Amino acid sequence: xxxSPCCSNDxxxxxxxxxxxxxxxxxxxxxxxxEGKWRNLPKRAGLKRCGKSCRLRWLxxxxxxxxxxxxxxxxxxxxxxxxxxxxxxxxxxxxxxPGRTDNEIKNYWNTNLGKRFRKDNTNFSNLKKENPxxxxxxxxxxxxKTNMNSSCVVRTKATRCxxxxxxxxxxxxxxxxxxxxxxxxIHDDKPVEPESLLSPFASKEVDNDELDLGLDFFSDILNxxxxxxxxxENNDTISSSYNKSHxxxxxxxxxxxxxxxxxxxLHGWDFQSITNLTQSEFNWF
DNA sequence: AAGAGTGTCAACCGCCCTATT
DNA sequence: CAATAGGGCGGTTGACACTCT
Numbered sequence: 394x395x396x397s398p399c400c401s402n403d404x405x406x407x408x409x410x411x412x413x414x415x416x417x418x419x420x421x422x423x424x425x426x427x428e429g430k431w432r433n434l435p436k437r438a439g440l441k442r443c444g445k446s447c448r449l450r451w452l453x454x455x456x457x458x459x460x461x462x463x464x465x466x467x468x469x470x471x472x473x474x475x476x477x478x479x480x481x482x483x484x485x486x487x488x489x490x491p492g493r494t495d496n497e498i499k500n501y502w503n504t505n506l507g508k509r510f511r512k513d514n515t516n517f518s519n520l521k522k523e524n525p526x527x528x529x530x531x532x533x534x535x536x537x538k539t540n541m542n543s544s545c546v547v548r549t550k551a552t553r554c555x556x557x558x559x560x561x562x563x564x565x566x567x568x569x570x571x572x573x574x575x576x577x578x579i580h581d582d583k584p585v586e587p588e589s590l591l592s593p594f595a596s597k598e599v600d601n602d603e604l605d606l607g608l609d610f611f612s613d614i615l616n617x618x619x620x621x622x623x624x625x626e627n628n629d630t631i632s633s634s635y636n637k638s639h640x641x642x643x644x645x646x647x648x649x650x651x652x653x654x655x656x657x658x659l660h661g662w663d664f665q666s667i668t669n670l671t672q673s674e675f676n677w678f
Numbered sequence: 679a680a681g682a683g684t685g686t687c688a689a690c691c692g693c694c695c696t697a698t699t
Numbered sequence: 700c701a702a703t704a705g706g707g708c709g710g711t712t713g714a715c716a717c718t719c720t
């Protein structure tokens with residue numbers, strides 16, 4: 394059962410810091426043959442390294458688009474913002490910071506930001522002072538939520554969420570059609586024609602009770618521009634009474650974690666702003 | 679100058695997920 | 700459907716650098 398280990402320890406493989414020669418061999422090989430097939434790469438490239446080690450070295454250090462140098466203030470703010478939304482999903486956070494690696498961001502968080510957060514567990518005055526946009530109201534007592542048990546962190550790993558089911562009836566009058574894509578719509582366990590997905594929230598045509606927002610929903614969230622907090626001017630439409638009780642797991646839906654956005658949960662939820670998500674309770678993830 | 683303490687970050691480890699066979 | 704390959708991820712470690720006393 395299971396898998397064989399990536400590399401057995403008795404193959405005389407090199408470990409620890411990479412030498413300049415090893416870097417060159419790896420870089421040359423990847424430039425010539427491209428990424429992938431990491432397991433076989435060391436042999437072909439003439440390296441005495443584990444394939445995983447090669448992959449890591451390439452991704453975190455040798456890749457040509459790696460950005461060197463200190464994390465800028467803007468980047469730091471973005472990291473904080475994204476971490477408040479995503480938690481320790483370093484790869485996702487790194488995906489929003491061109492040239493930065495998940496390892497680098499993880500290290501930066503652990504050595505700088507995380508420490509600061511722990512230190513200022515109850516007092517975030519420093520971070521608040523640094524908030525460039527006074528329009529963005531941070532939650533009381535914590536600008537980006539320290540207590541993860543009650544935070545707005547989207548937990549994409551602990552509880553996998555592959556669908557969000559929204560009661561169709563109640564959506565029409567209250568929700569602005571968001572610029573997002575939708576995988577499929579389910580009606581009586583049958584898919585609905587794709588064209589009816591174009592305007593899911595305004596859908597007069599879709600004769601079904603539920604909208605099934607696929608993974609694209611969240612990838613679209615991640616594709617939003619978090620670096621432009623100043624653009625979030627409509628967030629006063631956010632319902633302050635929005636709470637987790639409005640978003641609850643739907644228990645009778647196979648293996649997928651499917652969540653039902655109940656009727657009243659959507660009142661006042663303007664889909665146009667990601668701030669709605671970051672400032673809402675998202676424990677249901 | 680030297681030893682202790684602390685910070686940084688590259689690298690490793692083990693688990694997990696997806697695709698393929 | 701199960702087993703396996705390939706790869707990705709987050710947590711942790713340890714070597715080295717730096718600062719303090």
